[in-house]
Amino acid sequence: MQGNFKAPVPTLARLATYFSVLRDVQKQGIVFINSSKIEDRCGISASQVRKDLSHFGEVGKPGVGYEVVRLRRHIGRVLKLDRTQRVVIVGAGRLGQALAAYPGLAEYGFEVAGIFDNDALVVGNPISGLVVRDSASMHALLPGLNAKIAVLTVPGPAAQQAADMVIDGGVRLILNFSPAHIKVPRNCMVRDVSFTQEFAVLAHYSED
Amino acid sequence: MQGNFKAPVPTLARLATYFSVLRDVQKQGIVFINSSKIEDRCGISASQVRKDLSHFGEVGKPGVGYEVVRLRRHIGRVLKLDRTQRVVIVGAGRLGQALAAYPGLAEYGFEVAGIFDNDALVVGNPISGLVVRDSASMHALLPGLNAKIAVLTVPGPAAQQAADMVIDGGVRLILNFSPAHIKVPRNCMVRDVSFTQEFAVLAHYSED
């Protein structure tokens, strides 16, 4: 398969892992890598790796493996990491600050284009090179920021309103760190990250 | 089904969501709730809700629904949230600080019992009521902290070592926020939270 392209979300998530593995491998000057070496480095089974990679046409050489640089470029194109992806952060609390400063994002080509908060005490403060803007100005400022992705790091009760505002500003892709369930039009996509869920699942396995 | 109890991980994650929904509902003084009202509040389909809840015996009344308080207690027991769960944080960077201060954790009964870092500049600093300890002291201190869960908020290259240290200290449950794949003995469980994965999946859906 080639070009216009439909992969399951779990595959996309794993592609991001391969992308990072390939960066390390590339730094080590390795030119070819095979599926079981990828398994060694990230714990994803070799057959899963091959299946995932087969989603976008033949890129590996039988008997040899995958050409590291070429494969990484391939994945970059599929994940649209071959360009700068601008994101806005709504909620300038500790988590918002942590994300704004997270070097991992920059490595993938994500660039924080704006940070918003509705707390007057926070608005105006500098956070990793950006001045926190008032949420009320989102409608006016978002179009100029040209961000396709919004991150919500606001308290649960503020999440729906924050989502409405970024959508109003033209954003369709939302990463929701708040514990609230947010409702969006069908042309928008929300991914939820729930710390409490992660903790709770682990807690279940704590014996005694 | 009752008592000794085996549910799929996706079910456990959703139970955490119901647990939070039920807290809100309870606060509003609602006594009974049915599966489709739960769907309205969290977006999980009513039949999924019933299937999940049916994993631990009959708790709902046909024609009426679920008794809010009783159901919440039930879920609390299953997720072991009916007790204080002590966690340690390894990595006192911004993300570690954000988690240490996150009110959502306290609401679920999680208590940060210790924060460690290997940066001498950070060791000794107070973070939300705790003094950051040197990672080197983990072996000595962990047993006394009585934490069953460790959170790794360290850079990728430090993750495996951090995991080894908490495991050495008796922790078997690890929430890994680092981008690295970590190897653990089979009696340990790791859950990975990958911000870059979440961002990359969204980026794939950014058109143009």
Add this chain to the structure above:
DNA sequence: TTCTGTGAAGCGATTCACAGCT
């Protein structure tokens, strides 16, 4: 009648196993 609990059907992803390319 309303709504649960659940067997059965359906769906999607993972794993297997091997033909075929290098």
Add this chain to the structure above:
DNA sequence: AGCTGTGAATCGCTTCACAGAA
């Protein structure tokens, strides 16, 4: 000989649909 790409088998979760309890 080594490793990919892929159909087929398998696995596990979700959705359906309905019998039966309140």
